[in-house]
Amino acid sequence: MYDKHFLLDDKSAIDYIRYKSDFFGADEKLVCKEIGDGNINYVFKIIGQNKSVVLKQADVLLRSSKRPLDINRIYIESEVLKIQSSYSKSVPEIYFYDDIMHIIAMEDISSYKNMRLELLNGRIFPDFADQITDFLVDTLVPTTDLIMKSEEKKKDVQKFINIEMCDISEDLVFTEPYYDYKNRNIILEKNRDFVQKNIYDNERLHFKVAIMRNNFMNNAQALIHGDLHTGSIFINESGIKIIDPEFAFYGPMAYDIGNVIGNLYFAMYYNEIVSNNKQMYEYLQRSIYNIIVFIKKKMEKKLRSLIQLPIYNDEFIRNYVDRTISDSLRYAGTEMIRRVVGDSKVLEITSVKDIDKRVDLERSILNRALMLIC
Amino acid sequence: MYDKHFLLDDKSAIDYIRYKSDFFGADEKLVCKEIGDGNINYVFKIIGQNKSVVLKQADVLLRSSKRPLDINRIYIESEVLKIQSSYSKSVPEIYFYDDIMHIIAMEDISSYKNMRLELLNGRIFPDFADQITDFLVDTLVPTTDLIMKSEEKKKDVQKFINIEMCDISEDLVFTEPYYDYKNRNIILEKNRDFVQKNIYDNERLHFKVAIMRNNFMNNAQALIHGDLHTGSIFINESGIKIIDPEFAFYGPMAYDIGNVIGNLYFAMYYNEIVSNNKQMYEYLQRSIYNIIVFIKKKMEKKLRSLIQLPIYNDEFIRNYVDRTISDSLRYAGTEMIRRVVGDSKVLEITSVKDIDKRVDLERSILNRALMLIC
Structure with a gap:
């Protein structure tokens, strides 16, 4: 069964x-609901008496x-989740x-909520900057390959070549955001x-974005998530x-x-311009600042503790982390432009019905x- | 036959x-000689009445x-030669x-001579800077992927992952040159x-070399030759x-x-310090200068003529080529250090019997x- x-x-x-597991008791009554809200895969949540499981399935069609x-792509996803879970809770x-069925059976994380929606609802998570920088670092x-054996890293680079998904990004x-x-x-x-003046006709911007595009396509630095917006982050008090x-x-x-920083900016400007929630605005501003400070501190510390090869000395580590941070701010910028100009908008923008506020919001971003x- | x-x-x-070809006539008298002088593969030159062929064979042992x-590695070599020959004569x-036999059958290039030996013998090739920059560009x-389709380029990155050879470099x-x-x-x-003071104990040097090492291992920019010293370049008047x-x-x-520039420096300092050949010294100095000038001119021109995506604008192209040139000078430096300090020396150094001249030569390099x- 399930051989096709x-x-x-x-x-x-x-x-x-x-059939595939004894996760549930044989006589246990089960309820299933398809809960996928992305545009790529299907997500089935199956609930028993005391526990639940999620099946994420890919189809040959989007x-x-x-x-x-x-x-x-779903094989890549399962392999990445395995690697990430070996490093982070x-x-x-x-x-x-x-x-064969292209299914990942995984933990049901329904007790965590979509962070984008939580921020839109004015929820504050004081430890987020600390938690997300832990995850990232x-x-x-x-x-x-500062840490991994060069050989193993190259095998992983080869394995995680992800042509169609990278092509989308x-x-x-x-x-598209620069030419339509x-x-x-x-x-x-x-x-x-x-947009015509500041984005389409801005040759200086194109030059800078071209460098970031080239870096995105050529710099095989680390196994990255690749789509780390606040809709991929689920959060609760714990x-x-x-x-x-x-x-x-x-x-x-x-x-x-x-991507994380750019998406916090959407929430920050939303709270400044649309909801006038000063406390949220300041919380988000502080979170962005803290992410930068924590990345610098934690990444330097982790590199120092894990690097074996002495040529990667202290000056190298500081330079490596500083360049990572300045590139991060530029990628925050490309994320912000594409969500305003391109066709994959975010809810912080599309939910704004007052057209003048939305104009303001978009220009601020x-x-x-x-x-x-x- | 030849199925193992x-x-x-x-x-x-x-x-x-x-058995494998009708390159030679059935009754043609053939002579064969193993002419390999590298430390990796075997090279058989087979000569008939009017023409000749070279068989390069890899073994499971070095x-x-x-x-x-x-x-x-020999499959990679044959695939690379095919790609390069589609772009360059x-x-x-x-x-x-x-x-199966791990053999490349190829053109006999005996009419060209090993460039390292030719330079040691005081031979001048006025067009070399022009020819090598044509080949490089x-x-x-x-x-x-400024030129290739992103998809095709990623497949080639995957195919040409070359773990053991990269590990050697x-x-x-x-x-090794920095720590022994x-x-x-x-x-x-x-x-x-x-060497202790200027190489082993030089933290500033280690920092700079660490950046180049990291770039070598992570920047999947182009399909590079990977070992382009003057012993891999064969040359004659044509x-x-x-x-x-x-x-x-x-x-x-x-x-x-x-690598090309670094190896010309070996010849240049050899002519300054060991053979006192002023004409050769000036020729080599001029060649290094011309390589830099020609790379800048030709690479910018080629990028401008082939790039389709307008985001890679003129400022991007200039910046891209300038960075390539400054990185080239740094890689020339790492090649020069490793050939003096490491165990893979070059003939320009090892052939010098006068110990004081060799000391001078090494320090100059x-x-x-x-x-x-x-």
């Missing part, structure tokens, strides 16, 4: 988990557009991976001239869980760090992005 | 080429030390590749203190042929350019290397 891939539904998902996408536990640093993050060559950018009428690493590959650490990049 | 790998000898090499080395023509630029070029941790460095008694790309992988272009790197 087919897409589960709520009923067949229950049959599947009963969930949203039904266009074909390499199904190998802030990822869901993996029970098994089925390489703990999962990124050990996958560099190269296009959506580093190309696919005619998919979505720009408010009142911001057209602003901690965070990072999910959805299907964009993972060997790339620059700064891309992950920059773009101006900050230009400052970070140029 | 075995190492050829002069006789079986003749049988092999007769030719020199008899230690095992991944035999896949300055590589030998490949007739066929045998993936023509083979390196088209394998970057990482060790011999970027580790394997106790294999070979240093003249009279230069011990100089042109050059570049051989032996078994160290090839996706790495920084600057490493290839730097090391001082120049320190200037280039720091």
Whole structure:
């Protein structure tokens, strides 16, 4: 059974988990619901008497557009989750991976909530900067060849070449927002001239973004998550869980760090301009500042404690971390531009119905992005 | 026949080429000689009445030390030669590749001579800077993802992961010369203190070399030759042929350019200090200068003519080429240090019998290397 891939539904998902595991008792009553809200995969949550499990399944077609996408992405995701969970508690536990049905059976993290929505609802998580920098430093640093054996790292670079997912990022993050060559950018009428002048016609910006694009595509520094926005971060009072690493590959650490920072800026400007929540604004501003301070401190410390080869001396470590931080701010900028100009918006922007406030919000985000990049 | 790998000898090499090709006439008298002088592979030259062919064969054991080395290296070499020959005439023509016998059958380039020996013999090749920069720019630029489709380039990065050969360079070029941790460095008694102070105890140098090591290991910029010293360059009045790309992988272009420059410095200082050949000295100095000027001019021009994506604008191209050149000078420096301090010396150094001249020569090379790197 299950020797050929087919897409589960709520009923067949229950049959599947009963057949594949003894996670639930034989007579236990189970309920299943498809809870996927992304545009890529299907997510079945199966609830028993006392516990629950999540099955994440990939199809040969994208969930949203039904266009074909390499199904190998879910193998990459399961392998990345295994590696990350060996370094950090802030990822869901993996029970098994089925390489025929393309299913990851994993911990149900429903007790954690989508961080983007939580921030939109004005929830403060005082330890977030500390928690996310732990996750970043703990999962990124050990996958560099400053720490890993060169041979093992090269095998992982080879294994995690992630052509189709990288192609999406190269296009959506580093190309379309600057040219609209696919005619998919979505720009408010009142911001057209602003975007034309400051983004489309800004040669200095293009030069700087081109360097970051080239770095994204060539710098096989560490096994990065690849899509670390606040919708991939689940959070509650006790901690965070990072999910959805299907964009993972060997790339620059700064891309992950920059994505986190960029997404906090969305929440920060939302609270300044739309909700006028001063406490949230200050909390988010402080969190961004703390992330930078903590990354510097923790990454230097971890590198110092793990590096074996003396040529990677103290001056090298300081320079390496400083460059990572300045690149992170630039990647925060590219994330901010693409979410305002491109077609993959964030809720902090699209949920704003007052058009003048949204114009203000978008310009604040773009101006900050230009400052970070140029 | 030939369905299992075995190492050829002069006789079986003749049988092999007769069986595998009709390159020679059925009754043609053939002579074969093993002419390999490297420490890795075997090279059989087979000569008929009017033409000749070279068979390069890899064994499971290294030719020199008899230690095992991944035999896949010769597949990489044949694939690299095919790619390079599609972009440049300055590589030998490949007739066929045998993936069982691990043999490349290729053009006999005996009419070209080993450039290191030619320079030692005081031969001037006025067009070398022009020819080598054509080869470098023509083979390196088209394998970057500024030009190649991102998807194809990633597949090539994956295919050309070259673990064992890169490991050798990482060790011999970027580790051992700075620590002697394997106790294999070979240093003249009279230069011990100089090396101790300026190389082993030079933290600033270690920092700079660490950045170049990290760049060598992480920057998958282009399909590079990986070992482009003057012994891999064959030359005559009509042109050059570049051989032996078994160290090839996706790495920084600057490493290839730097190797060429570093090896010209060996010849330059040899002519200044040992042979007192002023004309050669000036020719070599001018060649180094011209390589830098030509790389800048040709690489910018080629990038401008081939780049499709407008984000890679003029400022980006200038910056990209300038960084390539400054990195090239630093890699020239690491090549110069490793050939003086490490155990893989060059003939320009080892052939010098007058010990005081050799001391002078080594110090001049090391001082120049320190200037280039720091």
